[in-house]
Amino acid sequence: MTVDKSWASRLADVAIYLTLSLSALVCIIPFLYIVAGSFATPQELAERGFILFPTQFTLDTYEYVLSTATIPAGLLTSVKLTVVGTAVNLLMTALMAYPLARRDLAGRGWIMYMVVFAMLFNGGMIPTYIVVKEAGLLNSMWSLILPGAISAFNMIVMKNFFQQLPEGLEESAKIDGCNDLSILFRIVVPLSMPVIATLALFYGVGHWNSYFSAILYMNDAEQWPVQVWLRQIVILSVGGFSESTESLESVPPPAETIKMAVIVVSTVPMLLVYPFLQKYFAKGALLGSVKG
CATH class of the missing domain: 1.10.3720.10 (MetI-like)
Structure with a gap:
């Protein structure tokens, strides 16, 4: 048996999911930046500053x-x-x-x-x-x-x-x-x-x-x-x-x-x-x- 949710309940669910998603991104993005920067070349890191996916991978570091x-x-x-x-x-x-x-x-x-x-x-x-x-x-x-x-x-x-x-x-x-x-x-x-x-x-x-x-x-x-x-x-x-x-x-x-x-x-x-x-x-x- 399914219960139809009211509009207020649905809006609350959307707000909760958005808040949790933003919180997860705040935690994940800095770590992704660290991982990507460790594999990026020094030139790319200096030029782009903030990267989440390097165009040139290197294992020199x-x-x-x-x-x-x-x-x-x-x-x-x-x-x-x-x-x-x-x-x-x-x-x-x-x-x-x-x-x-x-x-x-x-x-x-x-x-x-x-x-x-x-x-x-x-x-x-x-x-x-x-x-x-x-x-x-x-x-x-x-x-x-x-x-x-x-x-x-x-x-x-x-x-x-x-x-x-x-x-x-x-x-x-x-x-x-x-x-x-x-x-x-x-x-x-x-x-x-x-x-x-x-x-x-x-x-x-x-x-x-x-x-x-x-x-x-x-x-x-x-x-x-x-x-x-x-x-x-x-x-x-x-x-x-x-x-x-x-x-x-x-x-x-x-x-x-x-x-x-x-x-x-x-x-x-x-x-x-x-x-x-x-x-x-x-x-x-x-x-x-x-x-x-």
């Missing part, structure tokens, strides 16, 4: 950015950091969120108070550096993972999601002889894939884009993630990018095209991962945030 051995090594380091760091984050977050989701936990209110306090306040950069140094984590990948192993906000989202699961499932599992860890990993986690996938995306993007912590804690340049190397390329692009062990003989592309190529290189890997998690993203973010 990408060859320049990816021509050194440090970039592939940095990409491998970033992949390792993202995979290992995200796994640690999800494990630690789940281990903390599950007991806090149980209303019979003694001292639950005080623990949540401290979690919220830690979400709003922290010790600062220098105390954190001293803690990392005294723990012997400098020049180690763990210095980029362990200090932020649990995000207070993400933990609260996961806790709220766990609270919405039927309590009868846990009671049945206990009758069958399962302990708390078995209930968490055999029942709760499989039923919580939407929120786990959502937080995996949050944590993964954070690790992939991280560069400041690596600058603070990693003195060995060979262990730098790709974001640090890309940052170095952008900083040194005016005078030409060179390394202590090798240098580029060709004339470097203009700094503007180098910046565009760097943005594309650092963004595309996460864009390739997102479609696999997209179906869980909206559901997990919504269900994990509607109840406390």
Whole structure:
């Protein structure tokens, strides 16, 4: 059975679609400009200024950015950091969120108070550096993972999601002889894939884009993630990018095209991962945030 809409309702639908379309264009066009500019020749970029589709494609900028051995090594380091760091984050977050989701936990209110306090306040950069140094984590990948192993906000989202699961499932599992860890990993986690996938995306993007912590804690340049190397390329692009062990003989592309190529290189890997998690993203973010 179809219901005829009034003219006012139809006009409202048109206005909504136009607003959403304009908002999408505002978000998409700048990125299309960055991608097109990274493939355009310097002459075309200088003449046309704003382009969405270059007439002459060139890969010179990408060859320049990816021509050194440090970039592939940095990409491998970033992949390792993202995979290992995200796994640690999800494990630690789940281990903390599950007991806090149980209303019979003694001292639950005080623990949540401290979690919220830690979400709003922290010790600062220098105390954190001293803690990392005294723990012997400098020049180690763990210095980029362990200090932020649990995000207070993400933990609260996961806790709220766990609270919405039927309590009868846990009671049945206990009758069958399962302990708390078995209930968490055999029942709760499989039923919580939407929120786990959502937080995996949050944590993964954070690790992939991280560069400041690596600058603070990693003195060995060979262990730098790709974001640090890309940052170095952008900083040194005016005078030409060179390394202590090798240098580029060709004339470097203009700094503007180098910046565009760097943005594309650092963004595309996460864009390739997102479609696999997209179906869980909206559901997990919504269900994990509607109840406390």
